[in-house]
Amino acid sequence: MRFARRMNHFGEGIFSKLLELKRQKEEKGEPVIDLSVGAPNIPPAGHITQALCEAAADPNNYIYAIQDQKELLEAVALWYQRRYGVTLDPSSEICSLLGSQEGLAHIALSIVDEGDIVLVPDPCYPVFADGPLLAGASLFYMPQRKEKDYLIDFSEIPEEIAMKARFMIVSYPNNPTTVMAPDSFYKNLIEFAKKYDIVVLHDNAYSELVFDHRQCGSFLSFPGAKEIGVEFNSLSKTYGLAGARIGFCLGNRDIVDKIKTLKSNMDYGMFLPVQKAAIAAITGDQSCVESTRMAYERRRDALCEHMTRIGWNMEKPQATMFVWAKIPDKFKDSETFSRELLEKAGVLVTPGSAFGPSGEGFVRLALVREEEVLIQAAEQVDKSGILR
Structure with missing residues (x-):
């Protein structure tokens, strides 16, 4: 069979790849804190x-x-x-x-x-x-x-x-x-x-x-x-x-x-x-919009402050439901760091290279978990020793 040449532009989507890595780790009985996909966990009003x-x-x-x-x-x-x-x-x-x-x-x-x-x-x-x-x-x-x-x-x-x-x-x-x-x-x-x-x-x-x-x-x-x-x-x-x-x-x-x-x-x-x-x-009632905004702001503060405290400096985002963080200096590329972060700390993030050439050197973390889980993610990163 022959297929369209346009498909040569596309490999497996990054989020599908991340999901497979998560599945493999969970099959070993190892829990994963997934901060890769921006899938909101705040339900509709x-x-x-x-x-x-x-x-x-x-x-x-x-x-x-x-x-x-x-x-x-x-x-x-x-x-x-x-x-x-x-x-x-x-x-x-x-x-x-x-x-x-x-x-x-x-x-x-x-x-x-x-x-x-x-x-x-x-x-x-x-x-x-x-x-x-x-x-x-x-x-x-x-x-x-x-x-x-x-x-x-x-x-x-x-x-x-x-x-x-x-x-x-x-x-x-x-x-x-x-x-x-x-x-x-x-x-x-x-x-x-x-x-x-x-x-x-x-x-x-x-x-x-x-x-x-x-x-x-x-x-x-x-x-x-x-x-x-x-x-x-x-x-x-x-x-x-x-x-x-x-x-x-x-x-x-x-x-x-x-x-x-x-x-x-x-x-x-x-x-x-x-x-x-x-x-x-x-x-309808728009109070849910402000409640959602406040929830993401609290999550942002929890993640950025605790990650910065353990030595991974994260600037607080101005907006969105994400954090754009520079990878530690000892890592050469974002995909290697993301894989090691998952393997050693059980935290899944999206490598910046998935977002284009200028994304290299960064990772994106989605604020899609409650504050206590985001704090736990920081603790797991600290205990893993990946930043040292």
Whole structure:
């Protein structure tokens, strides 16, 4: 049998590899504290699960959804107006996604042709690069360096690359580096995209998980943003609905129209009870959002303070549900360190190399366990002697 050449770009996903390493260790009877995958363990609020259960009990809700329900689109528009001060037309500027990952994997198919250049951050969440590769694009990595506060410097993009680029992906608060971007960054982004006629996708999955009294808004709130781009947002982390796969593409009506058309040929839309849960989440009592944010901030403090205390210095992230930590100096690469950390300390993290060339030398830890478990993880790392 022969297979598509595009598959040469892809090996087994990093998170599948980590899961296998975890399984092997647990089969030996050795417990693992898994901080590798950003799978939230904070469940949805009661009013959200109630809406889901009531809708799931209705036999009429098991038909194909085909299109987003009008009620959902109007709820999303009200949510963006209330939360971000952004006005959206429910009928033409909003499209649901079966989770942001699905949208990130497919949107490039509606924008670029084979060989077109797509600008992606480095390091970045893997599907930022994988989606354009599926579409046959060529990637140009935009470095996010610590010495520049992990912000993309558009002046470093060569003129000949910028002139050929069709599409670019950015995301702040950033996974994996955990930083936020100032208003000036978005103004520069929009100016750059307009100058070179580049479509922009801003992933805003972590706008509610910001710490130390910081505030976070929307890319679409900046003048000119809707002229050149869209934003993805997700209910996975904010409302604990990761497994329900609820995301949205919002903004420029031409881009939204193209992804709607693409999706109409690929899927039958979001399960109706899940649409009802999404409506309940974004229109109901919002106190759960602050409770979730506070929980992650406490977890951040517990992990970073205890790891720093034992000699693994961890800077506290500005936002997201992750910690981006430099590996100890005695280790040459992040994958070797991650494997040794699992073997000796029973703590599973994601090597930074999984996020692109500039991720080497770091690991990402997900704040997906309770504070006492995170403290235990630090104790196990200390006892293992891996830092000495």
